[in-house]
Amino acid sequence: MIEIKNLSKTFRTAEGEVEALKNVSLSIADGDIFGIIGMSGAGKSTLVRTINMLERPTEGSVVIDGVDMGALSDKELRAKRREITMIFQGFNLLMQKTCLDNVCFPLKLSGLRGEKKWREKRAMELLETVGLADKAKAYPAQLSGGQQQRVAIARALATNPKVLLCDEATSALDPTTTASILDLIRTINEKTGITVIIITHQMSVVESACRHVAILDGGVIAERGEVGEVFSHPKSAAAKRLVYPEGDAAVSAAVPGERTIRVVFNGREATATPLIAHMAAEKGIEANISYASTKTIEGREYGSMLLGIRGGGETVRAAIEYLTKSPDVLAEEVEPDV
Amino acid sequence: MFEKLFAPEVLEEAGMIIRTQFPLAIWETVYVTILSTAFAIVIGLPLGVILVVGEKNGIRPLPAWLMRTLNVVINLLRSVPFLILMVLVFPLTRLIVGTVVGTVASIVPLVIAAFPFIARLAEGSLREVNPNTIEMAQSLGASPMQIITQVMIPESVPSLISNATIAITTILGYSAMSGIIGGGGLGKIAMNYGYYRYKYLIMVAAVVLLIVLVQAFQSIGTRLAVKSDKRLKNQG
Numbered sequence: 001m002i003e004i005k006n007l008s009k010t011f012r013t014a015e016g017e018v019e020a021l022k023n024v025s026l027s028i029a030d031g032d033i034f035g036i037i038g039m040s041g042a043g044k045s046t047l048v049r050t051i052n053m054l055e056r057p058t059e060g061s062v063v064i065d066g067v068d069m070g071a072l073s074d075k076e077l078r079a080k081r082r083e084i085t086m087i088f089q090g091f092n093l094l095m096q097k098t099c100l101d102n103v104c105f106p107l108k109l110s111g112l113r114g115e116k117k118w119r120e121k122r123a124m125e126l127l128e129t130v131g132l133a134d135k136a137k138a139y140p141a142q143l144s145g146g147q148q149q150r151v152a153i154a155r156a157l158a159t160n161p162k163v164l165l166c167d168e169a170t171s172a173l174d175p176t177t178t179a180s181i182l183d184l185i186r187t188i189n190e191k192t193g194i195t196v197i198i199i200t201h202q203m204s205v206v207e208s209a210c211r212h213v214a215i216l217d218g219g220v221i222a223e224r225g226e227v228g229e230v231f232s233h234p235k236s237a238a239a240k241r242l243v244y245p246e247g248d249a250a251v252s253a254a255v256p257g258e259r260t261i262r263v264v265f266n267g268r269e270a271t272a273t274p275l276i277a278h279m280a281a282e283k284g285i286e287a288n289i290s291y292a293s294t295k296t297i298e299g300r301e302y303g304s305m306l307l308g309i310r311g312g313g314e315t316v317r318a319a320i321e322y323l324t325k326s327p328d329v330l331a332e333e334v335e336p337d338v
Numbered sequence: 339m340f341e342k343l344f345a346p347e348v349l350e351e352a353g354m355i356i357r358t359q360f361p362l363a364i365w366e367t368v369y370v371t372i373l374s375t376a377f378a379i380v381i382g383l384p385l386g387v388i389l390v391v392g393e394k395n396g397i398r399p400l401p402a403w404l405m406r407t408l409n410v411v412i413n414l415l416r417s418v419p420f421l422i423l424m425v426l427v428f429p430l431t432r433l434i435v436g437t438v439v440g441t442v443a444s445i446v447p448l449v450i451a452a453f454p455f456i457a458r459l460a461e462g463s464l465r466e467v468n469p470n471t472i473e474m475a476q477s478l479g480a481s482p483m484q485i486i487t488q489v490m491i492p493e494s495v496p497s498l499i500s501n502a503t504i505a506i507t508t509i510l511g512y513s514a515m516s517g518i519i520g521g522g523g524l525g526k527i528a529m530n531y532g533y534y535r536y537k538y539l540i541m542v543a544a545v546v547l548l549i550v551l552v553q554a555f556q557s558i559g560t561r562l563a564v565k566s567d568k569r570l571k572n573q574g
Binding site for chain 1: 476481493569570
């Protein structure tokens, strides 16, 4: 259990004080995959660095399994950090060492210096877990980005940590590689029960990997909850900006003479009937899809659409009535800006 | 003048001096250079480490007055011309070696001149280590000493070798200058025969050999630096 209590962090810069985090409180359950999402500059990286005290909070505390991280001595903190390891956007491998030596590195740090054979055996097992046993003797420069991140994951797991912090771990990777790295993280989470905290600016990463999410905006937690819930009913302005990146611009761009309905899919079964086509067939209401972004998470549909409906208020009301009859679908008329 | 330079008796004399004196002179130059560089690295590398890790935002901040003193001392030693420095350190040389003239005695001023230079070069190399790599080591519970010995130094080996090569060629030049205080080697021969006795041919031969030595050290150093760098792709 990770408890972040009333955490604030202020940086002193030449231009004055910058409040990166303001009174942040969060608790993250053991074994969870927890996403922290926000725009750049929202304070995500600062927040994740306060968890292992790479960044000392100005106020507040981080308590992991009852241990106040801020109260530990340097030596105790170093020992504790072996239980809370981290992977990074830039992989941060030792470029002059082989993959095997990179994975051995945290074991060597932990004082098991004499046991070289044991360390290498453990490192090989981990490289097998991440599917890179054949690259043990290769140097990081000879690997692709995705492979380097796999080595970094093996390294992070070497000391059998309880928590894995992922700081924009997939931001430097292409979508296919991102998916395979997230797959690996999920598999490891299921197998070992490790708690995973994923820092990202990408909605897709949270959707495909996380169970819970917190939205960080301007150093403040704007919203938190289960991923499906937050992404289907975004309440805060920050969450709406993330979920409906089309914003008002798309609404105002609607065709003249049409009225606009926003349809939100809130975990509707992906195999259910094609909703919009059926509305046309059954009710004779033709909808012009001006924007759609839907995703399937664990067999359920999430996302939103903007429909342009021709006709008066009667038609729009009928359409909304038809759409909302379907379970896990919300519909509302939205006003164009202009 | 030129007919005199290449007169048969001049050529014969030069040939004799080259045969009898040069082998020892080359050896003296090489061992003084290598020994001085080695001692200077022993002192300079740790100072370079301190210059980087002891900063306010370093991994092991040291008191500001200590850092300031260290920087001033290094800059001071680097500003003194080598010729003057050799004379200035006479008392120290006498204390360590027992005499102030001769080949062994010339090692003391060479080390004093070279270690501040090497400290600055090492500082530059160590600063090249990606701060994210250091943060990674911290996140895995590395102590400052472990970061220095297992991350900063190993990760900057290629750059350290390149800079050691620059140092060794510079020290070679200084060692030639130490001929003035009786330090042996090619510098002394160039000075004694060429400068004091106007035997220009000997002087030219000694200078050519110095150039060859610099070239040799430089190409060996460059090759080692490239070979040690695992960041270059397609290596075995």
